Amino acid sequence: MDRDLLPAGDVGRTPQPGADVSDPALPANPWERWGWAFASIWLFFLAFPISATVDADAPVAAKVGTLVCIAGFAVANVLGYSHRHSTWVSLAAMIALALATMPVIGIGVISFTPYLAILSALELPAPAWKWAAGLWAAVPTLSLLDIDGYPTYFFLMLWPVVLGGVMLRLFGEREQVAYAARSEFALVSERERVARDVHDVLGHSLTALSVKAELAARLIDIDPERAKEELASIQATARQALAEVRSTVGGLRAGNLEAELAAAPRVLADAGISTTVVGDLADTDPRHRALLAWVLRESVTNVVRHAGARAVTIELGPHGITVSDDGTGCSGAEGNGLRGMRERVSGAGGTITVRADAPGTRVEVGLP
Template sequence: MSSATATSPVGTTRHRPPPDPGARWGWAMACVWLVFMLFPVLDLLQTPRPLSQQVAGWVVVTLFVAVYVHGFVIADLGWMQRRLPSWWPVAGTAVLLVLSAAGVALQGLSSMGLFIYTSAYAMFLAPLRLASVVVGALVATTAALAAFVDAFSGGAFFVPVLVATVVTMAVARVLEDRRDLFRELGEEMALVAERERVARDVHDVLGHSLTVVVAKAELAERLVDLDPERAKAEIASIRSLSREALGEVRATVSGLRVARLGDELASAREALTSAGIVADVPTDPDVVDPRRRIVVAWVLREAVTNVVRHSGASRCSVELGDARLVVADDGRGGPHAPGNGLRGIGERVRAAGGTLTVSCGPEGGTRLEVAW
């Protein structure tokens, strides 16, 4: 995908998150510290040496800066990183170790700062175990040179500087790894939530629509000989309902499906009537708080679907209030094991700050109540 947006399989346009400036320009921050390479450069310019050593010193400094910058640029540009083998940070660390040793051998004390750059490269880019070994070896080497080699006796100050730098980089590395872990977990949780949303919405849409289609098909089957014209009307209604259900499924998968309470009241009345259940359903959705109408609409859809499918009721009533919904029937009642539908609407209600109660009615049947 070369554009900034990508079309998902379900037809929705998902925008990539904007690039993180810290990740995009992190290499520049790493390269700022190359200003301290001025010391080996000045040493090469001011200290007389044989031509071969001068050339070797410039080659070492140039290659060192190139490998150091290359590593941080690659790390911040993901598309470039994917083109390289996974072991490239290890190779870069090894090259910097060799160049650091060569620089110290050629220039002495003025190049001991290369150990700090190599430690930074290893700590930020190499595997953590390898980085620990490399950093430990460089600290030990710096301390040994300052303590036991006269030419490096003035380099004792490099030891605390290197230790402080390593500790700072280690903390930064741990925090960065934690941040990446939390980001990955957040993405996984968002993906799971999206899958649950799609599964819940598809269940609610298909469960209700197919239940009504079955009820209407059974009615049309009974009427085909008794009242052919009405049977044709029921078949036409089935066709229309099927097309509507298909559109709802597509909208649900794409994240655009929104239940409307007025439509659900009319649909509930039609579903109950088609199933031969006397429906006492209000017509005015405005009595419900506008903030809660979508949730009430979803709950009403699932509750009526369960009445039509499972209750064996002859009558069903729906009551609406500002912060209340009650669906009661005179069917079989009894204990209810929550299925996907009840779990789904329970999640919706809890997310909206309400409570869902399913119990036996005072005169039998089932009573479902949602309240805030």
Template structure:
């Protein structure tokens, strides 16, 4: 078996996945070894140094059972916040105080264990007040009994510290897990946004390009019997459009496609002319910012595609009006518009453009014009952001100009 085959075996991949798996928060089993603090009390029972050993033994069994139950519930958020968890914690506290007051000595070490259990269940202000109260009570019981091997204040200090450290570690681990989940969700969202961007770009690019190819192919077919040179010119244009489309698709895949309104208007002239549509451009105000200019270029491209494919009109007017705050582009044709077969009122391209402009703080409206035809109106902030880049629009003077 080759090295590549061995590397791709399921067993090896599974073991590699286990080795690369990132660590999560500590589990409840990590807190079970702390029950060894109760070995001193167990030793007292075993050696017969405790009065009423049966009561002490039942108390030790009850404490350990409650501790294990509470700790395991503390790692399940739903169970941790339930009433049962607080009841079990209260029962554990009653057993702890009973054994510590009744026997003293090594039995006082159940206070730190109770504090540790509190750290797994309680959060926020209840945890702080609970640990302080428990530490003070443990210290007072130790002073009252006076039979512990260490100073009474060590019981209070150990009680406070064990619960605080446990709660801090668990809270930090939970926060890390939430941040990890948030990062994964953001990564998934980024992938979805990139897929959406690519689908929009691909639709706009191919829709426009194929429309141009169809129009010029029809023109070449009409001209061929009468003017072979003109037909060859149309075929040459088809070749040029195809090469340009390949370049744009590659740039769209890598996310670096740059465009501008001026570029799209320059390309629109020959396309509309081949479909028998006159292109007219009106400009007023300062040139749009690069991001806004790039988005308006997409609007112009989609509007030209729809005019060529659906309008059946003879005139298409582009009106750009910009101010220091807002920029508006209106594209109106005099064709059949939405009543034309296959009209683009709710087309995929217009929907995608509306979403794209809304994300940049703008809006897109489309529908029948008051005097007939079809009108597309895009409005954007002067400094809109574009996901596809762009260059500044050409600052042509105001007035009427022939496109192309």
């Protein structure tokens, strides 16, 4: 056998690394489209400054101006989540509009703080969002200054809001990291799959070409017609190998057990090895036939290359395949072919055993 034995504003987003999030071919991001709805839900709590304005002892013009500032605050807050405007601009506008209400509602201006805190935590770029969230979380400590009318219980409302925003931001960023890691793992796995497939395709095809070329060279003087047939077969095998490599690199090729069962005796016969097949395609599990095709192909390639065998037995069953030969037996470290075979089988939840027989080598693959 084988003798070589999240950036700013990206909370809730998971774009593919390197992808252009503005690419119209990518799915629409619900957070970009409906972020304003998230902000709008909490505008209900602006009822407190509105109520304070209505009840304030101030001129009507001042009250109207304050209500306009509150409305502007609400608009700026919603735009801060729209991902079409700068979060910094939205925050600056919200702070300015909130301070403009102080002459009428006084210390009630702190009721705007939760909006500023959650927007900072969710939308500002790193690391600015951490400093901003910490700043807003410190606002309740102003109660230590004994400001007249300052609610000492304010921390009970603000701190849970800040904590919730921080948790959402951290979870969103960790989700992006996990998504990037999964994408990288998928890319590496795909590269390994292509490498295994190319190795299997080329290893098998080049081995067959080598055997046929040697046979043609021996026949060219004693049986020219047979030599011509072998040369034509070499051309066909080369064309097939090229097509397989192209389709494999494109990720389109799947193993065909029926084709491999038909090809294996021919390849072995060209190398002077007889083949016995026990069982047939109908005995195998349809779910695993593509995998069994790869196992058979690699096993036959290894026998032709390394075993020095005169006979091979292929046994098919509902739980796997066995390929045994009467060659020189297995020794040495595992090569790429056998490692690739192990990876394929283990990926399908199966087991593979390669052991010396008497004589030769026996490869057993068991599948669930």
